[in-house]
Amino acid sequence: xxxxxxxxxxxxxxxxxxxxxxxxxxxxxxxxxxxxxxxxxxxxxxxxxxxxxxxxxxxxxxxxxxxxxxxxxxxxxxxxxxxxxxxxxxxxxxxxxxxxxxxxxxxxxxxxxxxxxxxxxxxxxxxxxxxxxxxxxxxxxxxxxxxxxxxxxxxxxxxxxxxxxxxxxxxxxxxxxxxxxxxxxxxxxxxxxxxxxxxxxxxxxxxxxxxxxxxxxxxxx
Numbered sequence: 756x757x758x759x760x761x762x763x764x765x766x767x768x769x770x771x772x773x774x775x776x777x778x779x780x781x782x783x784x785x786x787x788x789x790x791x792x793x794x795x796x797x798x799x800x801x802x803x804x805x806x807x808x809x810x811x812x813x814x815x816x817x818x819x820x821x822x823x824x825x826x827x828x829x830x831x832x833x834x835x836x837x838x839x840x841x842x843x844x845x846x847x848x849x850x851x852x853x854x855x856x857x858x859x860x861x862x863x864x865x866x867x868x869x870x871x872x873x874x875x876x877x878x879x880x881x882x883x884x885x886x887x888x889x890x891x892x893x894x895x896x897x898x899x900x901x902x903x904x905x906x907x908x909x910x911x912x913x914x915x916x917x918x919x920x921x922x923x924x925x926x927x928x929x930x931x932x933x934x935x936x937x938x939x940x941x942x943x944x945x946x947x948x949x950x951x952x953x954x955x956x957x958x959x960x961x962x963x964x965x966x967x968x969x970x971x972x973x974x975x976x
């Protein structure tokens with residue numbers, strides 16, 4: 756599935772918080788709950804301290820899900836791995852502005868492979884870092900926690916960049932926010948202009964995944 760058009764508010768559950776022993780079932784539950792985007796956190800132990808999953812895992816779950824796979828590459832040298840993730844079944848590749856000196860080339864590479872492109876910036880990175888490339892992307896991701904660990908506290912100062920980015924990209928590019936998203940924070944980020952909310956613990960810590968998703972959507976307005 757391709758990335759839904761901008762404007763509609765979408766919850767993108769981060770499967771890093773899911774039960775890895777039953778990932779296929781978890782994805783089916785998300786689909787049944789009306790979710791369209793699955794957020795897949797890829798960490799390399801270099802750009803961020805932790806290591807998560809690579810293309811083989813994406814390829815396996817691609818075979819059991821029709822969701823839009825948004826692969827968030829928290830890795831060094833993203834250009835080196837883009838093709839592998841696209842071949843594995845990624846629908847969107849999101850990479851960090853901090854990880855490359857040639858973001859335009861990475862975006863072009865992603866698009867040439869028929870995949871959606873996203874650019875993301877860390878909480879301490881200014882919006883000016885992505886000004887030249889944001890409009891070339893299908894989505895901009897604002898990190899409201901420091902990448903590399905789940906379950907961190909929401910950084911309100913980082914969220915303030917959402918409004919600036921929405922003005923920068925206009926209404927036709929998705930603005931995603933990742934980190935500390937819950938019933939308590941969803942309304943704030945959507946009021947600032949976000950339309951794509953990554954939620955990990957807030958979804959998967961609830962035995963009733965569908966109820967958790969519904970609650971966040973309702974809070975988001």
